[in-house]
Amino acid sequence: MDPQSxxxxxxxxxxxxxxxxxxxCPTYQLTGAESSSPRGRIYMMRAVAEGALPANDPTYREELDFCLVCxxxxxxxxxxxxxxxxxxxxxxxxxxxHARTILVRLxxxxxLGVVLPSRWWTARAMDLLFVAQRTGLARLAARCLPRAAGSLAHFPKVPTWRERRRWLSRPETTAGERPAAVLLEGCVMPELFAAATRASAQVLEACGRRVLTxxxxxxxxxxxxxxxxxxxxRELATQTIERLDALAxxxxxxxxxxxxxSAHMKAYGKLLEDDPVWSKRASNFARRVADFSEFVARELPAQVRLEVAAGVGRVTYDDACHLCHGQGVRTPPRQLLDRVHGLQRVELEGSEDCCGSAGIYSLLRPADSQAIFERKWIAFQAxxxxxxxxxxxxxQLQWHCGLARHASQAQVLHLSQVLAAALPTSPGA
Ligand code: SF4
Ligand code: SF4
Incomplete structure (x- = not known):
């Protein structure tokens, strides 16, 4: 194999x-080691490409895993x-x-291969987890498998079936009057944060959009x-383009x-650039992708008056890495929160620092993930x-788990939930 490949x-x-x-860099902050820094990792990548470092070098592989890709x-x-x-x-x-152990591959x-790409399997996996959590089986498993205890403890509490109900597109009363917007529900979000998806749909409707899922x-x-x-x-990208474009x-x-x-889907053009069949279509699709916050900041009419919901106290906003660093979207979420009358927003120090979630990183490396979260907890308290x-x-998941570990009573909400609750006649998310 050509090492440069x-x-x-x-x-x-x-x-x-x-x-x-x-x-x-959060991992450099933890270890202080050059190899755990971006510069160190790039240095090792270059050494692998030049054949000076074997691609199976244990430090290199460990540093690839250690990075949060924040x-x-x-x-x-x-x-x-x-x-x-x-x-x-x-x-x-x-x-x-370099193949990993059989257990890890399984x-x-x-x-990644069976559950996440399938809506049905993701729902069944969450059903299983729900039952295990409610019957105490999850706690028992954590005791019997001490090496997996950290990851098991990090699994979120699965909501009830009622809370997991999906957003159903409302029938159009005046055909074709409102322009449409496709709302991505995603894989895990409908199971763990369906309330945020429903709230997103409500806000998009307030933007005058017919919401399609x-x-x-x-x-x-x-x-x-x-x-x-x-x-x-790449397979899932083409499937996403096909299925979402079929809607409207x-x-x-x-x-x-x-x-x-949203960060990943905006990069579909790059991901499929070498595919002669999909390249053009992927670029067109990627151009139409907008993160919820930037879309709503642009489209929510000025005359829609937002009033803070009862019980919502002082609020702080934590930037998601893939929104601020991945897409350069920093102002729209803050602008939207500041549009809510009566809402008191304070800045979170280090809000652009990673919270340690990083997709499935918090499950794969719970100790590192929790150590990274500690700085956020200190900033949040302040x-x-x-x-x-x-x-x-x-x-959201990382904050839920992190605040629960510290016995904090603070709420964790998706931006869409704050906005939906502030809409003039919100039926509640
Ligand atoms: S050029 Fe960029 S990646 Fe390289 S050391 Fe400087 S900041 Fe880090
Ligand atoms: S992506 Fe994040 S964790 Fe990885 S090297 Fe860059 S700053 Fe560090």
Missing amino acids: LVDYAASLDCIHCGLCLRT RHCESVCPAGVRFGEMMEVARDSSERA ARWLG SSSHACCGALHAHNGDLKRA GDSTPIVVPSAGC TGASVLVTANPGC
């Missing part, structure tokens, strides 16, 4: 070794290094070149791309209430806020 070698040459990214390093890099893309290529080649096949679509492939399976990520043609905006997914708002289900 193992990493994005050309991109690695952009790094000028200035070190400006080091202080922003992309904070990209925001501060003066050379414009696209670290997220480099990491996806490096992880993909690492997975292909877990990856089950989670797909009952057959499950996963956009973001988790696959971030975890070294670009082949499956190829000119309708695609609104995504999950920052990790705000005196009773509500933490974010725009990404993974971050």
Whole structure:
């Protein structure tokens, strides 16, 4: 195998070794080791491409796994290094070149290959987890499998079936009057945060949109791309384009209430650039993708008066990495919160630092994930806020678990939930 095919070698040459990214990197902050920094990882990628370091070097593989792909390093890099893309290529080649243990391969096949791409299997997996949590089986499993206890403890509490009800598109009374918007429900979000999806739909309706969702679509492939399976990520990207375009043609905006997914879907053009069949269509699709916050900030009419819901106290907003670093979207969520009359918003120090969620990272490396969260907890306490708002289900999960560990009574809400509750005649999410 050509060693240069193992990493994005050309991109690695952009790094000028200035070190400006080091202080922003959560893993470097934990270890202080150059190998755990963006610059160190790029150095190792380049060494692998030049044949100076074997691709199965244990430190190299460990550092690929240790990185959260939070992309904070990209925001501060003066050379414009696209670290997220480099990491996806490096992880993909690492997975292909060096098989993990049978148990890990089985877990990856089950989670990434079977459950996430299927709406039905994701729902059944959550049903199982729901029963295990309610009967105490999950606690028993954590006691019997001490090595997995951290990950098991990090599994979220699965909501009841009633709370997991999906958004159903409302019939159009005056045919064709309102322009449509496609709302991505996603894979895990409908099972764990269905209230946020329903709230997103309500807010889009307040924007004057007819909201369309797909009952057959499950996963956009973001988790696959971030975890070294670009082949499956490309398959899921084409499936996503087909299924969402089937709803309302190829000119309708695609609104995504999950920052990790919106960042990934905006990059479909790049992901499929070498595919002669899909390349053009993927670029067109990607141009129509908007994160929920940027879309609503643009489209919510000025005359819609938002009033803070009863019981919502001081609020602080935590930037999702893939929204601020991945998409450069920082102002719209804050603007929207500031539009809510009576809402008191305070800034969270270090709001652009990663919370340690990073997709399935919190399950794979619970100890590191929790250690990274501790800085956020200290910053949150300093705000005196009773509500933490974010725009990404993974971050919501991390905050739920982190606040529960600290016995905090603070609420964690998706931006859409704050806005839906503030709408003039909100029926409640
Ligand atoms: S993506 Fe995040 S964790 Fe990874 S090297 Fe960059 S700053 Fe560090
Ligand atoms: S900031 Fe950019 S150029 Fe500087 S060391 Fe980090 S990755 Fe390299």
